[in-house]
Every structure is written in C-alpha cells, then in structure tokens.
Amino acid sequence: MNFSFKIKRLGSSNKRCQFYTIVKDDDELTEAIKFLQNVRNQKSDDFNRLKKRYNTIRNKTGAIFEFFKDEGVQKSLVKALHAGAKRDGYLKVNSLRWYCIRLSKQCVIFGNGGVKHVGKTQQDSHLKEKEADMRWVDACIEAAQRNGDLHVVDSGNLYGIMNFNEETIEKYGLQ
C-alpha cells in the first residue's frame, strides 16, 4: 500500500541510538505511538520487557543487528524488535513485534506492530498490513538515500528530506 508520510523523531536525542518514526498524512499520532497506545499490545506480557530493550538500545548498547528479528526477507532492513522467545508447548513463540527499519547501529525508524498469534505474519491481516507499511517506507528511504537526499550520520541523526509526499514519491519512480 503506497502512502505519503513524514519522518519524525521519536522522543529526544539519545546517547547511543537515535529513534525515529513516521506519521502518515493527516494522522494525529505517529505509527510508533499507535503501537504503544494499542491496548492489545499493552496487555501483552512482553510489553514491559520491550520497554527495557528499547531503553537499553538507546542509552547503552545501540541497535546491534542480532537484537532484531528478520521478518521473512533476509538482508532487508525491515526488522522487528521483540521481547524474546517463550515456550508454548513444543513451540517457541515470539508474540509481540514492533516493526522497524534498522538503518544502522545508531539509527532505527519504528513503525507499528502487534501481537502475533499465528504461524506466519501473512495469516494475520493487521500484522501483514503493518509490515507492508514498513516495507513501503523502507523503499522510499532507500530511494532517497540513493539519490543523496537523505543521510544517516555517525551519531545516528538523519539529515535531508523528511517529507515523502506524492511529488517526492513520483520523483523516485515508486508509484
């Protein structure tokens, strides 16, 4: 699904890793905040533990590659932050997923996410939609970086184009 969006900083500047999120046109809340505000997510056992992981990444360790889970496509920057695997009978289950784009160890763009109760993301329409959103954002960001319109500096701060409107998207040939 293609949509226009703006990149916004998520919270204040951090010591080890800068966090960003996106806001879709005409939305009051960013995608990351929608994830945090979702009652179903809040009721998940993983919600509090996810908060700790979020804090340790931003203030201590940075966004180490292995902390994030691949979401079906290898080498894609679209990942999920999760609270670890739990055993449900014989199965290992990672239930709460917070989709993001890990641009570097110092920069992550968070999107939306949700509780995964199915074997494959494709079986859950909500998760499928949120993951697809992040893949679209990733495609736009990649095009902007390729065109030299967006840069991630060593500190993890983003510089350049933050508004991906119809005109920009058309310019990158992503319609």
Place this chain on the structure above:
Amino acid sequence: MAYNKEKNDRILEEFLSLESVDEKFIDKQMTIAAQIDNYLKDYGWTQKELAEKAGFKSQSQLTEIMSGHGNPTLRTITNLEEALGKDIIVSPDFYEEELEEKGWIHPEKTVHVTAGAFRSEFFERNDFVVVNTGYEGSIRVKRNEYSTADQMHVHKPTGTYG
C-alpha cells in the same frame, strides 16, 4: 486531523515511565551480547568462528546469546572469555585492583608526614578509558612532595597547590 506532537510525547513518556519486570536481567543479557559483538568486530571474527573456538556444540547457542535473549551459564561465559582472551563480565573491586597493578589507573595514596618536613600537595584529574571494556571515568590523583625544612628554600612549585 493534524499531527499532535504534545500528545505523541505524552504517550511516549507514559511508556518510558513503566516499571519493567526483569529490568536488571534484560540489561545484563543485552550488555553481554553487546560486549561480545564489540570483540567480534575488533577481531574480525564471525560468530561461527567464535562458537568453534569456545567449543560450542552448535552456533545456535551463541546466536541466542548474541540476540540479547540468552541465559548463559558461568561456564559458557568463561569458555567465551578463554576463546576471546578477554573478560566479558568483571567483578568491579578486583578488576580495579588489576588495573592498578597494570598501572592503568592510580589509587590515591596516603603518606605519613614526618615531623619537621614540609609537605606540598596538589591534585591532578586523570581521565581514563579502559579499552574494550566500556569502563571509563576520571580519578583525582593526589601528588605529595616532601621537603625537609632546610631544603625549603630550593623547593620549586611543580603543580597547582590545593
């Protein structure tokens, strides 16, 4: 409806103010993983190489630790430390002593002043960073110089007297 920064900030603050369960444990899981990651990058080793050197039966054991979700035993950590030739976890008191012995940091020394001697003292602030450990800080080092009364006229100041 337009983007509402205040509302977004407020919800994020609420999230950050949540009390976390297992906070200390999660922190340890992640910092141990981050420390190993730093060593791997320094050495240019892959996870597979480290797993082999540490005598792991499979790489998946290390993968779990590196994901920041592992719960390795002390034996496992020691095997990794031996393979790396470096510490992953340290006991602060003993580690500080080791650093002092290596001369990387200097403890503040107490010296008895003998009668009839003139003691001059000054303080230096020494910043230190211990490579590959994440330890950094600064210490205030007291320097003492002693001159007997009959040498006082030749004593030259060597620092800022405090």
